[in-house]
Amino acid sequence: MMRPSPRRAIIALLFVVGLAWVAIAEWVGAGGDLGGDPRRILMDVLPWLLFQWVGLLVMSRARDPREGILLYLVGMTLPLQTLMMSTDPYLFWLSVLVVGAGFWGLSRVLLQHAVLAFPTGQLPGRSERLFLAVSYLLLIVTQALVIAASDTDTYLQGFTRNPFLVVSNEDLYYWLSDVHAVIGAVLAGVFIVLVVRRWWLSTVAMRRTIGPVSLAAVVVASLFIVSVALLLFSLGRPWVWSLRNQVFALEAFFTALIPFAVLVGLVRGRLDRAEVAGMLVRLEEGGPGDLRTVLAEAVGDPGLGLARDAADGGLEDLAGRPVTTPRPGDRRTATPFEGPSGARIWLIHDVALQENPELLRSTGVAARLTLENERLEAALRQQLAEVRASRSRIVEASDAERRRIERDLHDGAQQRLVTVALQLQLLRERRMANDARATELLDSTIAELEAAIVELRELARGIHPAILTQSGLRSAIESIALRAPIDVSMDVPDTRFAPAVEAAAYFVVAEGLTNIVRYSGASVARIEVTHAHQALELSISDDGRGGADPATGTGLRGLVDRLATVGGSLHIESPPGHGTRLHAVIPCE
Numbered sequence: 001m002m003r004p005s006p007r008r009a010i011i012a013l014l015f016v017v018g019l020a021w022v023a024i025a026e027w028v029g030a031g032g033d034l035g036g037d038p039r040r041i042l043m044d045v046l047p048w049l050l051f052q053w054v055g056l057l058v059m060s061r062a063r064d065p066r067e068g069i070l071l072y073l074v075g076m077t078l079p080l081q082t083l084m085m086s087t088d089p090y091l092f093w094l095s096v097l098v099v100g101a102g103f104w105g106l107s108r109v110l111l112q113h114a115v116l117a118f119p120t121g122q123l124p125g126r127s128e129r130l131f132l133a134v135s136y137l138l139l140i141v142t143q144a145l146v147i148a149a150s151d152t153d154t155y156l157q158g159f160t161r162n163p164f165l166v167v168s169n170e171d172l173y174y175w176l177s178d179v180h181a182v183i184g185a186v187l188a189g190v191f192i193v194l195v196v197r198r199w200w201l202s203t204v205a206m207r208r209t210i211g212p213v214s215l216a217a218v219v220v221a222s223l224f225i226v227s228v229a230l231l232l233f234s235l236g237r238p239w240v241w242s243l244r245n246q247v248f249a250l251e252a253f254f255t256a257l258i259p260f261a262v263l264v265g266l267v268r269g270r271l272d273r274a275e276v277a278g279m280l281v282r283l284e285e286g287g288p289g290d291l292r293t294v295l296a297e298a299v300g301d302p303g304l305g306l307a308r309d310a311a312d313g314g315l316e317d318l319a320g321r322p323v324t325t326p327r328p329g330d331r332r333t334a335t336p337f338e339g340p341s342g343a344r345i346w347l348i349h350d351v352a353l354q355e356n357p358e359l360l361r362s363t364g365v366a367a368r369l370t371l372e373n374e375r376l377e378a379a380l381r382q383q384l385a386e387v388r389a390s391r392s393r394i395v396e397a398s399d400a401e402r403r404r405i406e407r408d409l410h411d412g413a414q415q416r417l418v419t420v421a422l423q424l425q426l427l428r429e430r431r432m433a434n435d436a437r438a439t440e441l442l443d444s445t446i447a448e449l450e451a452a453i454v455e456l457r458e459l460a461r462g463i464h465p466a467i468l469t470q471s472g473l474r475s476a477i478e479s480i481a482l483r484a485p486i487d488v489s490m491d492v493p494d495t496r497f498a499p500a501v502e503a504a505a506y507f508v509v510a511e512g513l514t515n516i517v518r519y520s521g522a523s524v525a526r527i528e529v530t531h532a533h534q535a536l537e538l539s540i541s542d543d544g545r546g547g548a549d550p551a552t553g554t555g556l557r558g559l560v561d562r563l564a565t566v567g568g569s570l571h572i573e574s575p576p577g578h579g580t581r582l583h584a585v586i587p588c589e
Contacts, residue, residue, distance in 0.1 A: 007065075011056050014072065018052040025079030028086060047256040051075030054259040058266070066121025070114035071262065077107040092160040093150075097143050105143075108184075108224070109135045111258065112191050115217040116198070119209055119265060128194055135187050142180040149173040178232065185228035188221040195221075208268045212261035216254055223251040305348035307334070315346055323348065390561045420448050473502045477509050477527060484513050490527040497536060501588045504566050505529065505538050508584050511559050512540040520544025520580060536588045541581040548574035559584075 022045050052075030059068030083095035098106040112135065116128045123129050151168035152159040195214045199207055230244040307315040307323045315323040315334070326332045326348065334346045423445045468476035474492045481488035496502075509527060516522050522544030530537045550556035550572060559582075560570050567587045574580040 007060065011060050014059075015052075015056055018049070018056075018072070018075065021076060022048050022052075022079055025082040028082050045079075047252070047259075048075050048078045050256060050259040051078065054262050058262070061266075064121050067114065067117055067119060068121070070110060070117060070121060071259070074107055074110045074114060077105075077110060080105075080107070087160060089161045089163050093147055093162055093164055096147060097140070106139065109139055111255070112217070112221075115213055115258070116191075116194060118213050118262065124198060128198075131187070131190055131194060138183055138187070142176070142183055146173065146176045146180050149176055181228045181231055185225045188224050192218050192221050209265045212264045212268075213258065216258045216261045219254045220251055220258070223247055223254065227251065307346040307348055309344055309346075315348075390564055420445055423448070468502055468506050469499070472496045473505055473529070476502075476506050477529075480506075480510055480513055481527065484525070485517060486523055486525055488513070488525045488527065490529075492527065492529040493531060495531060497531075497588050500566050501536055501586050504563055504568060504586050505536060505584070507562060508538055508559055508570070508582070509540060511556070512582050515548065515556065516540075516542045516544060516580070519548070520546075522579065531588070534588060536586040538584040538586070539581065541579060543579045545576070546574045546578050546580050547576040548572060548580045556582075 025048075026041060026045055051071050055068045055070070055072030055075060057068070058071060059065040077098065080095050081099045083091055084099065086092050086095070109132070113123075113132050116132070117123050123132070147162065147164050148166035149169060149172050150156055150159070150162050151165055151170075151173070152162045154168060155170040155173065156162075195218055199210060199214050202210065227244055227247045230240050230247060233240055305317065305323065307317055309315065310322065315325050317323050326334050332348055334348045336344045336346050338344065467479055472494070473496075474494045477490060477492050481490055497505075513525065513527075516525050520542050522542035525540065525542040528539040548556065550560060556570075556572065563570050563584060563586065569585050571583045571585075572580070573583070
């Protein structure tokens with residue numbers, strides 16, 4: 001049986017606590033009687049529950065739960081207004097302190113905090129942090145001053161006794177009340193400016209996410225400003241109160257819409273992240289430039305750029321051109337992500353995109369996957385080109401080898417055998433004529449036959465030596481070393497390997513010694529063979545002039561191709577004037 005995660009357990013607990021708190025608040029607000037109209041009760045508690053439930057949903061879905069916590073706190077502070085129905089003086093006036101007597105309270109500031117921090121729960125800049133710090137401070141200070149001047153024994157008769165009374169002055173009380181409301185209205189205006197500015201500076205994708213929440217919040221703040229203006233204008237004008245009540249109703253309605261706007265914004269944010277992945281289909285026919293264009297369209301940032309670390313410590317684009325690194329205070333910034341093969345890639349983007357880290361992370365992952373795919377495709381194309389070139393060289397080398405064998409047979413052994421045939425014919429004729437030169441001619445014929453046999457043996461040995469099959473690699477290499485016209489030392493184990501491994505090693509030695517004798521001017525060569533880690537390592541070194549380059553001849557290049565057919569590799573060290581060393585590795589599992 002699976003145990004619930006700690007986060008889910010906490011969310012379940014908060015859900016139960018929220019329901020209990022709403023029930024208690026509504027019971028207190030109804031004077032201990034919940035037998036009233038169910039529709040009225042539902043209209044009272046529904047906005048509170050919406051903020052709580054949407055906050056819990058955000059907490060359960062988001063990586064960072066701060067936005068969900070803010071929305072949940074809004075839903076928990078909204079019911080505090082019902083405590084103003086309490087007859088307990090301390091509970092009543094403490095509720096007035098946080099509720100704000102209906103004008104400007106804690107729930108309103110928490111709501112502004114949630115809107116400015118949406119969708120991540122992190123405030124986007126210093127201005128927003130300063131605004132909220134001032135709002136929280138002034139809320140408590142101004143409301144505490146109003147309470148300190150609220151005398152329920154004289155000009156506020158009918159209210160619960162005020163145990164926090166400091167000074168009884170009716171004019172001062174009304175002046176402080178107006179100041180409290182005006183400060184709230186001014187801060188609401190600043191809030192509208194901050195919301196509009198944030199929306200204006202955001203990317204297109206970010207606007208789609210914060211747009212519904214920003215619109216609803218601006219309407220609520222505007223209606224609050226209107227209600228404060230009506231309050232100040234209502235002195236001696238009773239009809240204004242009716243209009244003000246209608247404004248209050250509209251404000252409550254749009255406040256209740258904010259949780260729905262949050263859900264719409266979150267859905268749009270998820271759709272934007274899905275769009276990043278969906279638009280990658282367009283990259284199948286494009287390159288890095290197309291990648292930048294597609295991602296820029298997906299995140300709504302036309303200036304989005306891709307860069308990587310340069311050798312000089314700066315940044316360069318994917319084509320290798322230098323890129324100016326954004327500096328602190330710029331509207332653009334650079335965010336690193338792990339790129340192909342562990343290298344870093346950088347997204348150079350508008351700073352507003354940092355407010356949507358999920359979209360930013362999706363964009364970085366999409367860029368990394370696309371670049372990794374392009375890297376693998378490029379490596380595959382290069383390997384395919386090398387295989388095709390290797391095959392072509394092998395075919396050409398095979399054809400050349402066949403032509404050489406044909407030429408050697410025609411010009412060597414074949415001519416000698418033709419000569420033997422002619423000499424034997426002549427011998428027959430002279431033998432029949434009792435020619436005295438018959439013995440000399442027979443000796444010559446025997447010599448030619450022996451030379452032909454030796455040449456045919458050498459030719460056969462060049463194609464595939466019989467000693468390699470019969471006695472193994474050590475004996476075959478030893479036979480090559482003994483025929484070489486220079487001093488050759490060797491260290492080869494007397495071990496048998498697979499035929500393909502022995503053949504590859506033999507031809508590496510044969511070609512290596514041939515190149516040493518023909519081109520290096522060396523007087524000494526050494527052959528070393530070791531067997532370790534399921535591989536045969538072979539080294540051929542000399543004291544010649546060096547400067548060997550496989551690109552300038554077919555011999556060494558042919559060895560590279562031959563070793564590649566058995567999964568081996570060849571490394572050549574040939575500094576001019578310091579000899580040559582061939583190091584071959586041949587798998588022999």
